[in-house]
Amino acid sequence: MSIVGVAVLCIIVSLVCKIIEPNCKSVSMVLAVALVGFVMLLAISGLSDITACISRLASKAQIEQDYIKIIFKSMGICYISSIACNCCKDCGENAVASAVETLAKISLAVLALPLLNAVISIVEALIYE
Amino acid sequence: MDVDLIFKIAAIGIIVAVLGQILKRAERDEQAMMTTLAGLIVVLMMIINQIAELFDRIKTLFELS
Numbered sequence: 001m002s003i004v005g006v007a008v009l010c011i012i013v014s015l016v017c018k019i020i021e022p023n024c025k026s027v028s029m030v031l032a033v034a035l036v037g038f039v040m041l042l043a044i045s046g047l048s049d050i051t052a053c054i055s056r057l058a059s060k061a062q063i064e065q066d067y068i069k070i071i072f073k074s075m076g077i078c079y080i081s082s083i084a085c086n087c088c089k090d091c092g093e094n095a096v097a098s099a100v101e102t103l104a105k106i107s108l109a110v111l112a113l114p115l116l117n118a119v120i121s122i123v124e125a126l127i128y129e
Numbered sequence: 130m131d132v133d134l135i136f137k138i139a140a141i142g143i144i145v146a147v148l149g150q151i152l153k154r155a156e157r158d159e160q161a162m163m164t165t166l167a168g169l170i171v172v173l174m175m176i177i178n179q180i181a182e183l184f185d186r187i188k189t190l191f192e193l194s
Contacts, residue, residue: 001132009132009135013135013139016139016142016143017142019143019146020142020143020145020146022146023145023146023147023149023150023165024142024145024146024149024165024168024169026165026169027138027141027142027145027146027165027168027169027172028142030138030169030172030173030176031135031138031139031142031172033176033180034134034135034138034172034175034176034179035135037176037179037180037183038132038134038135038179040183041179041182041183041186044183044186044187044190047190048190051190051191069192072191072192073191073192073193075191076187076188076190076191076192076193077193079187079191080184080187080193083183
């Protein structure tokens with residue numbers, strides 16, 4: 001589906017959400033979440049060849065594979081947590097949204113620890129030589 | 130995953146809204162609430178698989194877990 005189709009679909013469905021909101025707010029919230037899921041599925045389908053191209057370039061440039069893996073993992077964590085956080089905010093649950101955001105930040109920090117250790121060990125090797 | 134799931138959910142939402150309004154006018158608030166609840170459960174069952182598929186695809190794409 002082209003971007004134009006998706007844009008028109010989003011406008012129409014969000015109007016329908018507003019129309020049915022006064023009578024049954026819950027169904028309109030679920031409709032919004034369904035639409036977000038659908039559009040993200042479309043976005044994700046285009047992402048697989050981007051990641052393949054990046055990993056091919058990285059292997060050409062002799063960059064270690066696990067650094068690229070860490071980057072991909074952090075991208076995945078960012079996508080999932082931003083979807084969940086915005087859906088929670090949309091349903092009015094700001095506390096839940098901030099909880100998801102905090103978990104995402106902490107898991108990203110944990111993910112980046114080996115990179116930090118690698119940099120520090122290189123700097124130590126330079127200093128103490 | 131296709132577009133008509135979104136249209137099905139929108140149609141269910143509109144029907145439940147109209148039914149709720151009619152039942153409220155006829156002073157049957159319990160049935161109105163039951164109708165809204167039933168519509169909500171049907172819609173939730175429909176999108177559970179879609180959201181699960183979305184997160185599975187992200188997980189496999191980025192080798193997350």
